[in-house]
Amino acid sequence: MGAFPLYAVPTVIVLYALIDALQSRRDDVRTLPKSLWLIVILVVPVLGALAWLYAGRPSPGGTGADAVDIRRGPAAPDDDPAFLRTIDDATWSQRMRLRRERDARPAVPPEPERLPRVTDGTADSTDSADH
Numbered sequence: 001m002g003a004f005p006l007y008a009v010p011t012v013i014v015l016y017a018l019i020d021a022l023q024s025r026r027d028d029v030r031t032l033p034k035s036l037w038l039i040v041i042l043v044v045p046v047l048g049a050l051a052w053l054y055a056g057r058p059s060p061g062g063t064g065a066d067a068v069d070i071r072r073g074p075a076a077p078d079d080d081p082a083f084l085r086t087i088d089d090a091t092w093s094q095r096m097r098l099r100r101e102r103d104a105r106p107a108v109p110p111e112p113e114r115l116p117r118v119t120d121g122t123a124d125s126t127d128s129a130d131h
Contacts, residue, residue, distance in 0.1 A: 010045065010046045010049075013046065013049050013050070013053075014041065014045045014046060014048075014049045016049070017041050017048070017049035017050075017052045017053055018038070018041050018042070018049070020052070020053075020057060021034065021037050021038055021041060021052055021056070021057075022038070024057070024058050025058070028058035028059075029056055029057075029058060030055060030056055030057070030058065030059070031055045031056050032056060037052055037056045040052070
């Protein structure tokens with residue numbers, strides 16, 4: 001039973017490297033072509049597997065066609081400072097335009113209040129001239 005780990009650990013490492021190499025995309029494999037890596041892992045089992053894990057395995061970020069596009073900019077327009085600045089500039093410009101239009105209008109005095117005329121039933125001299 002003492003020799004079991006001595007054989008099991010290298011076997012597990014070789015199987016892991018072989019399966020990992022088989023599942024990797026051809027474009028993502030580093031250093032050597034994928035088919036050559038498979039041959040190296042099978043012909044020189046332990047050293048080939050360790051070499052695969054160190055130098056042949058795809059990078060964590062990936063460089064192939066299906067690599068995830070990591071965006072360096074904001075995720076949404078309201079996270080973008082430049083977009084927010086354009087909104088602020090447009091709002092400020094609109095406020096200034098409205099203020100200039102309001103200040104340019106001539107001041108019109110308010111009309112005097114017209115009170116209803118109260119009559120006591122007698123004819124007024126101004127009323128008789130109108131009729």
